[in-house]
Structure formats: structure tokens, C-alpha cells
Amino acid sequence: MTPTTLSPTHPRRKTAVIIGAGFGGLSLGIRLQSLGFDTTILERLDGPGGRAYQKRTPDGYVFDMGPTVITVPHFIEELFALERGAAGLTTPDYPAQVLAPNARIKAGDSGGPRTRDYVKLVPILPFYRIYFDDGTFFDYDGDPENTRRQILALAPDDLAGYERFHADAQAIFERGFLELGYTHFGDMGSMWRVVPDLLKLDAVRTLFSFTSKYFASPKLRQVFSFETLLVGGNPLSVPAIYAMIHFVEKTWGIHYVMGGTGALVRAFVQKFEELGGQIRYGAGVDELLVTDDRGRPVRRPLGRRVARGVRLESGEALHADLVVSNGDWANTYLKRVPAPARLVNSDLRVKAARQSMSLVVIYFGFRKDGEDLGLRHHNIILGPRYEALLTEIFGRKVLGQDFSQYLHVPTLTDPSLAPEGHHAAYTLIPVPHNGSGLDWSVEGPRLVDRVLTFLDERGYIPGLRGRLTHQEFITPDYFEGTLDSYLGNAFGPEPRLTQSAFFRPHNRSEDVKNLYLVGAGAQPGGGTPSVMMSAKMTARLIAQDFGLHPDLLGEGVKSAAD
Template sequence: MTPDLTATPAATRKTALIVGAGIGGLSLGIRLQSLGFDTTIVERLDQPGGRAYQKRTADGYVFDMGPTVITVPHFIEELFALERDKGMLGEADYPAQVLAPDARVREGESGGERTRDYVKLVPILPFYRIYFDDGTFFDYDGDPVSTRRQIADLAPEDLAGYERFHADAQAIFERGFLELGYTHFGDMPTMLRVVPDLMRLDAVRTLFSFTSKYFRNPKMRQVFSFETLLVGGNPLSVPAIYAMIHFVEKTWGIHYAMGGTGALVDAFVRKFEELGGTLRLNAGVQEILVTDDQGRPVRRPGGKRVARGLRLESGEELHADIVVSNGDWANTYLKRVPAAARLVNSDVRVKAARQSMSLLVIYFGFRREGPELNLRHHNIILGPRYEELLTEIFGKKVLGRDFSQYLHVPTLTDPSLAPEGHHAAYTLVPVPHNASGLDWNVEGPKLVERVYDFLEERGYIPNLRARLTHSEFITPDYFEGTLDSYLGNAFGPEPILAQSAYFRPHNRSEDVRNLYMVGAGAQPGGGTPSVMMSAKMTARLIAQDFGIHPSVRDGVPESRPAELAAD
């Protein structure tokens, strides 16, 4: 007989603590509530969002401070469809209907029926306008006719190469995303089983080398490799499996939450609280409480280690059956898990990991009056040097003489983010993280002035200085201080081959039982869809560890593994 989990007494439910109310933490909180846990999310900032924090200014502007690109809307629909105590992990991973192109957009609105109860998603076309240094541009919209026409205009010698790239990138997408997207690589055999396929698909060489096989024109090489920068990856270093991003966007489009990404965060909070979850703000975590299996303090390496709860910066202690960190992977272990409890994730291993680059982001408002903008919602403005600049940022860790940027102008879609007659915008410039030793109190303002000069002088925003009404910026110091990211990284460990799949931090801690990771620092990696995938991966591991069969939606439990019975 199928147990009725909705009748489970509160006293017998398992409890969970999640550190960090970013998109990964909120997504997991919703999933744990659906699995029957009583979940509390603690957040050190004064509002949820983490990297997706939204700032409202006194002069009427609204700025999303982090992610702005929303893809794979059925991931969002899955979360809003979950119910309390149903033992649910979501619908089938990729039901046929969500793969149909006409299913992603209906009458100018994206997402499914449940999503529309919480937030309004709209499609964005083109996905990106990609500007080259000579003033030409490429509007990437996923449309095969438009794509081929623009290649014919800009690089006719690469039309045949695009056909080969399209076919090979699709094969990587089908194997790497559709089939393996939710695979948690927790052991080496799981990894070794997929290596032959990755080799056959040529998915282990670097992405830029992969694209260079098909395209001779530098512009096309840039168009089909830049996207990994939006998840913290250097196209010169990330494995070619990231060619799947092209097909992720092509299949499900690019979307925007009306009101900004902050509106999506608020919707996740609403869903989490409707399911009975608790969110605590201004609650920074000092330590993850770890004991041996007898409940005694950990004093030396070795033996079984169990996560018991959290000590907040206020001194308050919270206890739970499981603890999950949605915080920075490196600082979770370096700062919050006692060194005596860590053998795998030791200080040496954590500090040796390569971290993603950081960012300088300028948030600015300006009057609409003046020449019409030749911009789109999402704009990629590439500098005169591509490979050289990437090497300076990721390798040499220096500021170059030029820069590339992502210029986001959401008020072209959503005027509500600025006072009447004004635009709100942000421009994001990849920069080295704080291992560079750069003094951002000096270099930050100088780079801001260079960016403003560039945008005005090159005609992207004519007369910008005269029209400017609001200006502020963040640097790697914001990521290191406010967001508590190791070295001020913006996306967690850099997604190189040696830090992907099995070699990326695991969602289930190897050192401490009942301690889990979720978000950009865990598998599968950075980016809004990936952190939602991470939440589902981690929820599956927890379901397995606590005897809730992850493939059964009606909540049929299995016997709890013997090794966890003592907990």
C-alpha cells in the first residue's frame, strides 16, 4: 500500500538547513519541501538572490546585479509544479513536448501554466546582438535561415563549416545534455563509462579549438565560442562539450522575467514558503557543525564525520538532519567546515583549484532623449583582441589595454525598471579575480571611465555622459566581500576539463555525511539552468540517502540504507 506522505506527523519529518538563498538554494528548498523535509534557508544578505540579488535605488532604478539570461523554461515550470510531501522530483527530465520549438513561446509569453501563476516570462529576440570591433554585428536568434544568411554576409567561406559544426554540436547536445545532463559523477566508474563517447564526439578538446575546425573567419569563431564566458569559462580552456550551449539556446530560446531576474527569485521564495519552507535573512553562517558518529566534537582527522547543523554569526545554533551549502564551494570548506573533518577537500586541494574569472559590472541609468539606440536587450561587444585578451584575464591575470563587455538594456523590453523617460542598463566586463593583486579602489574607477568613454565615442550610447543620471559599479572585491567568493571569483571553480564532471566538486560531500553542495560550485556548473539542474541532482542524492526513491512520484519510500540508520 502506498504511504500517504501528506499525513506524516511533523515530529517524524526530516529537517534540512540550506546555506544561501540564491537560485540554487531556493530551487533545492522547493524540491526538499516536496520530498517531505522541513527546510530552513539561511541567507547572510538582507534579501534573497545571492548572485541574483536585485537592487532598487532611491532615484527609481531597478538593477539585477547578476544573471539576466534565462534559458530552459521547463526547468522553472518543474519547480512551480511541485507539491508538498509528495515525494516528487519533477516530471520526466525532457518530455517530448518541451523539445518542440513551438512549445517554448505562446502569444509572446514563455513558460508553462504553473509558471504563469508566479512570474511572467517573455521570449527575447534576437538572443544576442554580437558586435565586432569593426562595427559589424551578428544577431543570433537560433533561426536557421537567419543564421545562414548572416554567415553568408559576414563569412561566406564558412557556410559549409557551419553545417558540419551544427551537426556535431547537436550530437554533443543530445549526448551531453539530453542524456547525461542530470548524471551526478560521484565515482570514477560513472565517469569512465562516458569517456569513450566524449572522445568520439571530440568533446574533450578545447571549445575554441573545436570551433576553429569548422570556421576560418575569426568572427564566426567568436560567435560560436563566446557563450561560456557567461558561465565563467574561458573558450580557450573549457572542453568542447560546452558547444551544447548553442543548442540549449537554439532549442528553448532566451527569456526574460518581467520585473527582472529578481522577480523570478521572489517567485521562488513565494513557492518555497507556500510549501512550508522558512527563509531567514541577515543570518550569516559562521560554522557548519560537524561531529563524529557519536556526536562528539571533531579534534583530529580520521573516522566518521557527520553534519549536525549550523552556528550562525550571531552565535545561535540550528540543528537538522542534513546541511546543504549553496555558498561558494572553496569558502564553504576553507571557512566553515573544520579542517580536522576534511581529508578529500583539504586546504591544499581547495586552494589548488582554479577559480573562474571575476567581473567589473557598471549599473547605470540615462535619459532616453537623444538618438535611437542601435542596441538590443542583450549585447555582446567584442574588443579588437579575442584570444590575447582571454589569456590576459585567465592566465596572466592582468588588465589589458582593451576589453570586451556584455551590455544589458532590459528597459528595451521592460520600461518598469527605470523612471519614466529613462533607461536602466548594466555592462559587465570580465576581469581577473583577486589573485591578480590589483587594487580595485584604484583600477575600478579608471576602468569605469574607459568603458563610458568607449560606449559614447563608438556610438553605442550617443552623448552618454550628458544623459547619465545614475552610476555605480562593483568589482572583484564585491564578490569576495559581500558574496563571500574565494578570491572574488564570479562563477565558482573554472570549468576546465580537469574540473568538470567527476573532477568538479561533488554534490554529496566525500568528507562529511549528511553534508551536500548545490549551485555553481557543484556539478554540473555555473549558469542559471545549471544551478537548477544542480538542485535536482542534489535532491536525488538526498532522496537516495534517505530512502525516498527518486524515480517514484507518488512518494513510495524504500528502506533506509543501513549505513545511515544511526543518524
């Protein structure tokens, strides 16, 4: 088949191909269009979103299949404000107005002026209702006074510990997120320059160990460490720098996009296409086209290697000036970059990396029966064990006799996602990835039955079995097969200390010139705000490499010494 060269609409413009229309691919596509590239996004599925794909059922339900927690709304506003030729790469990452005391709007429409042109973003309070196994709960809303009142009722001896935790977590947030969040750690020097600060902040010990310094109550240790599970991290092994999540949420709140996260995905697609970008669906990528300087095939992992484009699963070849993968980091290298072109990201290194856990997610609809469920928009339902369960999931990779779950009921905020008189919900259960060897065709239905029975019999949704009108679920096999994630991981490489910062996959490939990465598998990591940060970091690297912004120095992002 004759190769196709992506023709720029302007003779001086460079062309870019992005593999994957997830949050990372769409955010970077918008940025590349604003930089002046002509960008094509290739999506394997029949619609956009990737992990954030939205499913509509024939019986009238709408389910966000992935991310549902939206934070840091000014990241979204910045993307919608971009225009062709106005890249926004040298503007402050955190403008003064978003750091002001009243930056978090607590009621009404919480989006910025350009965001409101595309979607309606509303704040959610409490952020989470956290249920303990004994039936008590903690409403986590970021309000220090309400938090103090609940601590006094739950574990009064821990109030002084909370004050110390609050101060130390704020210091980690200010250094780790506000100052270093956009730093691309492309060499060991950039890493070593920040190590003294991280040691001083005690941010390299594990998060659970960090929280245990301040709280004697097992319940409060769980309240202030569980959040990393929503980005694929084990609280027992992620570094304590993740304590900054507490302050990210309390600074800018947690939000919901009316119409679901899928509405935000569609809005990003609209913005990307308004800037002249193109998306092709059903366009899976089989391999990257990689040559040496002279355009010859690469036969050994030495010398200069250059990405020239991609070959689709259909056999069609597309040539471009640069290629970006928003796909799974491991499978990008293992499946799509020819082995002779890989020296740093070799089979040995990629397969040795520890992948995040996976998920079983149950999507279900049920009839209302007039009573207040007692649930909130976001609910964390913790099982009787915490540390032991985490060890089973991440370490032993087995299914235990109990489970914890995140129960999302968006129709409490947005009834449009279900037929009249019904609720749409999903519940997410952390499970081992497919390195476990578990047979999900057997274990999946068993776990689903146990979870739904639990929600019914424990009174979270009384009479659920008799009220169900829709039910389906996904397992790690969905992540491995449909989303093409190595071992069916749900969040990319596990965010351990040894897989963070410099040790996390680099956004600029070390092996292939003009190949870049974006998304949860790259720096800084998983979660929707981090993925949008990743897009800006990668855009800065591309701008530097292509000479578009000479004022972007060093790694083209922020100096780790700043």
C-alpha cells in the same frame, strides 16, 4: 548560547538547513519541501538572490546585479508545479512536449501554466547582438536560416563549416545535455563510462579549438564560442562539450522575466514559503557543526564525520538532520567545515583549484533622447583582441588596454525598471579574480571611466556622459567581501576539463555525512539552468540517502551508462 534544534512541524519529518538563498538554494529548498523535509534557508544578505540579488535605488532604478539570461523555461515550470509530497524526482527530466519542434514559443508569453501563476516570462529576440570591433554585428537568434544568411554576408566560405558545426553541436547537446545533464559523477567509474562517447564526439578538446575546425573567420569563431564567458569559462580552455550551449539556446530560446530576474527570485521565495519553508535574512553562517558518530568533536580527518547543523555569526546554533551549502565551494570548506573533518576537500586541494574569472559590473541609468539606440536587450561588444585578451584575464591575470563587455538594456523590453523617459542598463566586463593582486579601489574607477567613455565615443550610447543620471559599480572585491567568494571569483571553480564532471566538486560531500552542495560550484556547473539542474541532482542524492525514493538507484541521479 543554548543550541536550537529546528523542530519539524510533523514529528516524522526531517529538518534541513540550506546556506544561501541564491537560485540553487531556493530551487533545492522547494524540492526538499516537496520531499517532506522542513527546510530553513539562511541568507547572509538582507534579501534573497545571492549573485541574483536585485537592487532598487532611491531615484527609481531597478538593477539585477547578476544573472539576466534565462533559458530552459521548463526547468522553472517544473519547480512551480511541485507540491508537498510530490517531489517530481522520478518524472522525465525532458518531457516529450519540451522536445517537440514547437517547444520554443517565439512570441508572447513563453512560460508554462504554473509559471504564469507567479511571473510573466517573455522571449527575447535576437538572443544577442554581437558587435565586432570594426562596427559590424551579428544577430544571434537560433534561427538556422537567418544564421545562414548572416554567414553568407560575413564569411561565405564558412557556410559549409556551419552546417558541420550545427550537426556536431547537436550530437553533443543530445548526449551531453539531454542524456547526461543530470548525471552525478560521484565516482571514477561513472566518469570512465562516458569518456568513449565524449572522445567520439570530439567534446574534450577546447571549445575554441573545436569551433576553429569549422570556421576560418575569426568573427565566427568568436560568435560560436563566447557564450561560456557567461558561465565563467574561458573559451580557450573549456571542453568542447560546452558547444551544447548553442543548442540549449536554439532549442528553448532566451527569455526575460518581466520585473527582472529579481521577480523570478521573489517568485521562488513565494513558492518555497507556500510549501512551508522558512527563510532567515541577515543570518550568516560561521561554521558547520560536525561530530563523530557519538556526537563528539572531530579531532582528526579519519573516521566517520557527520553534519549536525550550523552555528551562525551571531553565535546561535541550529541543529538539523542535513546541511546544504549554496555558498562558494572553496569557502564552504576553507571557512565553515572544521579542518580535522576534511580529508578529500583539504586546504591543499581547495586552494589548488583554478577559480573562474571575476567581473566589473557597471549599473547606470540615463535619459532617453528619442532616437533608436540601435542596441538590443542583450549585447556582446567584443574588443579588438579575443585570444590575447582571454589569456590576460585567465592566465596572466592582468588588465589589458582593451576589453570586451556584455551590455544589458532591459528597459528596451521592460520600461518599469527605470523612471519614465529613462533607461536602466548594466555592462559587465570580465576581469581577473583577486589572485591577480590588483587594487580595485584604484583600478575599478579607472576601468569604469574607460568603459563609459567607450560606449559614448564609439556611438553605442551617443552622448552618454551628458545623459547619465545614475552610476555605480562592483568589482571582484564585492564578490569576495559581500558574496564571500574565494579570491572574488564570480562563477565558482573554472569549468576546465580537469574541473568538470567527476573532477568538479561533488554535490554529496565526500568528507562529511549529511553535508551536500548545490549551485554553480557543484555539478554540473555555472549558469541558471545548470544551477537548477544541480538542485534536482542534489535532491535525488538526499532522497536516496534518507530512503525516501527507493526507486532512485546508484547515485540517485541518472546512471552514466544510460
